[in-house]
Amino acid sequence: MEILNALIVLANYVLIPAITYGSQLALGALGVTMIYGILRFSNFAHGDSMAFGTMIAILLTWWLQSMGITAGPLPTALIALPFAIVLTMGVMLITDRLVYRFYRRKKAKPIILVMASLGVMFVFNGLVRFVLGPDEHRFADGERFIITVREFKALTGLPEGFGIRTTQGITVVVAVIVVVALFWFLGRTRTGKSMRAYSDNEDLALLSGINPERVVMYTWMIVAGLITIAGVLYGLDKSFKPFTYFQLLLPIFASAIVGGLGSPLGAIAGGFIIAFSEVTITYAWKLVLTYALPESLAPSGLVQLLSTDYKFAVSFMILVIVLLFRPTGIFRGKSV
Amino acid sequence: MSETLKNTLLFAAVAGLIILTGFVQSWNSALFIINMGLISAIMALGVNLQWGFAGLFNVGVMGFVALGGLAVVLVSMPPVGEAWAAGGIRALIGLVLGAATIAGGVVTYQKMSPGRNRTLAMIAVLGVGFFVYRYVFDAGVEAIEAVNPAGTGYLGGLGLPVVLAWPVGGLLAAGAAWLIGKTALGLRSDYLAIATLGIAEITIAVLKNEEWLSRGVKNVTGLPRPVPYEIDLQQDPGFVDRVAGLGLDPVIASSVFVKFGYAVLFLVVLIIVLWLAQRALHSPWGRMMRAIRDNEVAAEAMGKDVTARHLQVFILGSAICGMAGAMMTTLDGQLTPSSYQPLRFTFLVWVMVIVGGSGNNLGSVLGGFLIWFLWVQVEPIGHWLMSVITYGLAEDNALRIHLLESAAHMRLLTMGLILLLVLRFSPRGLIPEK
Numbered sequence: 001m002e003i004l005n006a007l008i009v010l011a012n013y014v015l016i017p018a019i020t021y022g023s024q025l026a027l028g029a030l031g032v033t034m035i036y037g038i039l040r041f042s043n044f045a046h047g048d049s050m051a052f053g054t055m056i057a058i059l060l061t062w063w064l065q066s067m068g069i070t071a072g073p074l075p076t077a078l079i080a081l082p083f084a085i086v087l088t089m090g091v092m093l094i095t096d097r098l099v100y101r102f103y104r105r106k107k108a109k110p111i112i113l114v115m116a117s118l119g120v121m122f123v124f125n126g127l128v129r130f131v132l133g134p135d136e137h138r139f140a141d142g143e144r145f146i147i148t149v150r151e152f153k154a155l156t157g158l159p160e161g162f163g164i165r166t167t168q169g170i171t172v173v174v175a176v177i178v179v180v181a182l183f184w185f186l187g188r189t190r191t192g193k194s195m196r197a198y199s200d201n202e203d204l205a206l207l208s209g210i211n212p213e214r215v216v217m218y219t220w221m222i223v224a225g226l227i228t229i230a231g232v233l234y235g236l237d238k239s240f241k242p243f244t245y246f247q248l249l250l251p252i253f254a255s256a257i258v259g260g261l262g263s264p265l266g267a268i269a270g271g272f273i274i275a276f277s278e279v280t281i282t283y284a285w286k287l288v289l290t291y292a293l294p295e296s297l298a299p300s301g302l303v304q305l306l307s308t309d310y311k312f313a314v315s316f317m318i319l320v321i322v323l324l325f326r327p328t329g330i331f332r333g334k335s336v
Numbered sequence: 337m338s339e340t341l342k343n344t345l346l347f348a349a350v351a352g353l354i355i356l357t358g359f360v361q362s363w364n365s366a367l368f369i370i371n372m373g374l375i376s377a378i379m380a381l382g383v384n385l386q387w388g389f390a391g392l393f394n395v396g397v398m399g400f401v402a403l404g405g406l407a408v409v410l411v412s413m414p415p416v417g418e419a420w421a422a423g424g425i426r427a428l429i430g431l432v433l434g435a436a437t438i439a440g441g442v443v444t445y446q447k448m449s450p451g452r453n454r455t456l457a458m459i460a461v462l463g464v465g466f467f468v469y470r471y472v473f474d475a476g477v478e479a480i481e482a483v484n485p486a487g488t489g490y491l492g493g494l495g496l497p498v499v500l501a502w503p504v505g506g507l508l509a510a511g512a513a514w515l516i517g518k519t520a521l522g523l524r525s526d527y528l529a530i531a532t533l534g535i536a537e538i539t540i541a542v543l544k545n546e547e548w549l550s551r552g553v554k555n556v557t558g559l560p561r562p563v564p565y566e567i568d569l570q571q572d573p574g575f576v577d578r579v580a581g582l583g584l585d586p587v588i589a590s591s592v593f594v595k596f597g598y599a600v601l602f603l604v605v606l607i608i609v610l611w612l613a614q615r616a617l618h619s620p621w622g623r624m625m626r627a628i629r630d631n632e633v634a635a636e637a638m639g640k641d642v643t644a645r646h647l648q649v650f651i652l653g654s655a656i657c658g659m660a661g662a663m664m665t666t667l668d669g670q671l672t673p674s675s676y677q678p679l680r681f682t683f684l685v686w687v688m689v690i691v692g693g694s695g696n697n698l699g700s701v702l703g704g705f706l707i708w709f710l711w712v713q714v715e716p717i718g719h720w721l722m723s724v725i726t727y728g729l730a731e732d733n734a735l736r737i738h739l740l741e742s743a744a745h746m747r748l749l750t751m752g753l754i755l756l757l758v759l760r761f762s763p764r765g766l767i768p769e770k
Contacts, residue, residue, distance in 0.1 A: 041526070042526040042529065042530065044395070044529075099756060099760075102760060110525065110526065111391070111393055111525050111526070112759070112763075114393065114526055114529060115393075115686075115690070115755075115759060116756065116759055116760075118395075118683060118686065118755065119752050119753075119755035119756035119759060120752070120756070121683075121752070122679065122683060122748050122749070122751050122752025122753075122755060123748075123749055123752035123753060123756070124752075125679065125748050125752070126745050126746070126747070126748030126749030126750075126751075126752055127749060129742070129745035129748065130742045130745045130746070130749065131742070133741070133742065133745075134745070246678070246679075247537065249533065250530075250533060250534050250537055253530045253533075254530075254534075257527070257530065305466075307545060309541055309544065309545045310538070310541055310545070312534070312537045312538060312541060313538045313541060315534070316531075316534035316535070316537070316538055319530070319531065319534060320519050320531070320534075323519055323520060323523060323527060323531065324519060327523050327524075327527070
């Protein structure tokens with residue numbers, strides 16, 4: 001029974017949060033990796049674009065709520081999500097038109113595009129703070145739990161419980177759907193194939209008659225979808241705060257690089273690697289070990305490798321290790 | 337219009353703006369802008385060394401600036417004897433053990449032949465070392481933080497003159513830059529950007545959480561100053577008489593006098609850094625740097641060690657940022673880890689360099705003053721603009737209240753727009769590189 005208890009505690013505090021967080025990071029990292037593969041620069045505005053997309057979703061959610069429309073047990077934000085995605089697509093396409101296209105035409109160095117993305121980051125950050133303010137917002141409604149700790153205990157009669165929040169369930173389900181759809185799109189449709197061709201070899205793709213502007217347009221639209229979904233899921237699961245979204249940039253970049261920039265599969269793997277390392281390294285293992293080990297070996301301290309304040313240090317350390325030993329990432333991405 | 341005339345006019349225009357602030361608002365705020373402008377100019381020179389000379393993209397300016405701030409505490413605060421006695425030595429031994437662990441891991445990696453055994457041995461060395469380090473270090477830290485937590489709760493510094501902290505801040509930043517540069521230089525150009533972004537976040541996390549070192553979010557206040565205190569001046573009859581002779585109020589005069597003292601100190605540093613940067617730019621070394629920036633492949637073919645030169649210039653630029661950070665903390669008189677915001681400390685400096693003219697030292701100085709002036713003034717202007725826009729609305733109109741409250745965030749928007757517009761329409765900046 002002790003081992004079972006240990007497993008339940010482990011699932012409740014480590015596995016479920018890490019899987020949820022990993023799905024959110026994977027969606028974010030997919031966006032970074034796609035921009036990198038097609039547009040060939042690291043988009044520093046990614047975190048703040050996420051915040052912008054989420055802001056649109058929050059505004060729509062409030063509007064729907066004020067109209068009395070809710071999704072029953074599910075969060076209202078899920079109804080708002082498709083509309084928010086369409087609006088964010090528009091915002092991304094306008095941004096590309098106003099900012100990035102000029103440098104693309106000029107064939108500017110990637111670093112200039114990175115710098116332009118810094119400017120975009122500033123603007124988005126300013127706009128989000130201007131509209132919603134710098135404070136935290138919680139916009140999740142509906143049922144809070146799929147199964148609560150108390151229900152679980154009553155059901156099984158075990159001393160330790162295990163709960164799943166609705167937002168965690170939604171995150172995983174939505175992430176799986178999005179990833180399957182994305183891989184189907186990239187692997188099976190004509191547009192998706194042309195995008196992969198363009199990413200692999202620009203000159204060859206141009207020779208075979210692929211229209212680069214179309215490829216770029218689809219990329220931004222997909223990225224807009226990915227970031228809005230990732231942002232809304234993260235906001236539902238935790239809370240929405242503009243600065244937190246900016247800070248997500250580091251783990252997202254780390255995920256994309258660990259997996260290999262330009263490789264979608266790598267981005268997903270990277271997201272989960274980063275999430276699991278972050279959660280396991282900052283989790284206090286005392287309770288799990290007390291259950292799992294014989295009584296004489298039970299730990300006296302918290303058995304926490306790093307305090308949670310250093311969770312960014314974890315993604316950074318993994319990033320450094322990957323850069324030192326395998327700069328192209330696990331899945332051998334590009335290294336232009 | 338000749339170049340010298342144009343540059344002089346540009347500098348005169350910025351000076352005019354600051355003098356206008358003196359007349360319209362107060363000389364105190366004008367001197368504040370000048371002081372922070374001087375510090376910003378030094379930071380911009382540091383970033384310009386990295387970006388303008390060598391094309392290196394450092395997104396972690398904030399981290400180096402914060403390390404400079406930490407140096408002020410470590411150098412100038414009086415040591416807390418009790419804390420040293422309680423656990424200072426133990427904590428230091430812990431740190432040494434931690435460093436030894438990492439060194440041991442590196443040695444294992446280098447000495448053993450590649451294979452699974454090497455990986456396992458390295459993980460074993462690092463793992464065992466980590467637990468030994470935590471065992472020694474944690475107890476020391478606990479003892480230190482238990483000593484009078486409300487008043488001190490940290491080790492204090494060395495009690496040396498505060499001006500010494502400026503070069504020390506540079507050294508600390510240089511050390512951090514060496515670590516980052518060793519890892520990320522020689523790889524793709526954006527990897528350096530991402531690595532510096534990370535180190536900046538971690539530096540701030542360390543400052544916020546390692547209370548034994550920097551008191552964390554409890555802040556270190558009352559840092560020693562290189563200039564006299566206002567209150568001492570006001571009580572000094574000689575000063576009061578002299579000021580009264582000029583027909584000035586002693587309270588305002590003392591505060592202006594103190595700020596002026598800082599301005600002179602900062603100006604001396606700026607002139608030294610600017611002179612060195614100009615010499616570097618026109619030296620064979622500077623030409624080599626630009627050659628590497630413009631065509632790495634060709635420079636490498638000419639026998640230049642690109643990665644080593646990049647590391648060198650990256651460390652130098654970061655050291656300058658660290659020094660500027662130490663100066664800023666000295667000016668503030670306190671170390672507030674939670675006040676370090678990346679948008680304010682990293683990206684604002686970037687806007688200064690780009691707007692001023694990357695690759696040109698004078699441009700960086702101009703950008704530093706101009707952008708700092710705008711940063712300070714955009715908020716009141718935004719507020720005024722909002723009140724004009726919402727003039728027709730009722731006092732308690734929700735939109736009006738929201739717009740007025742949000743005016744503070746106009747800054748980010750404005751800076752972003754300035755950066756985008758300059759990059760697009762005048763990428764060489766106000767004073768272009770020759």
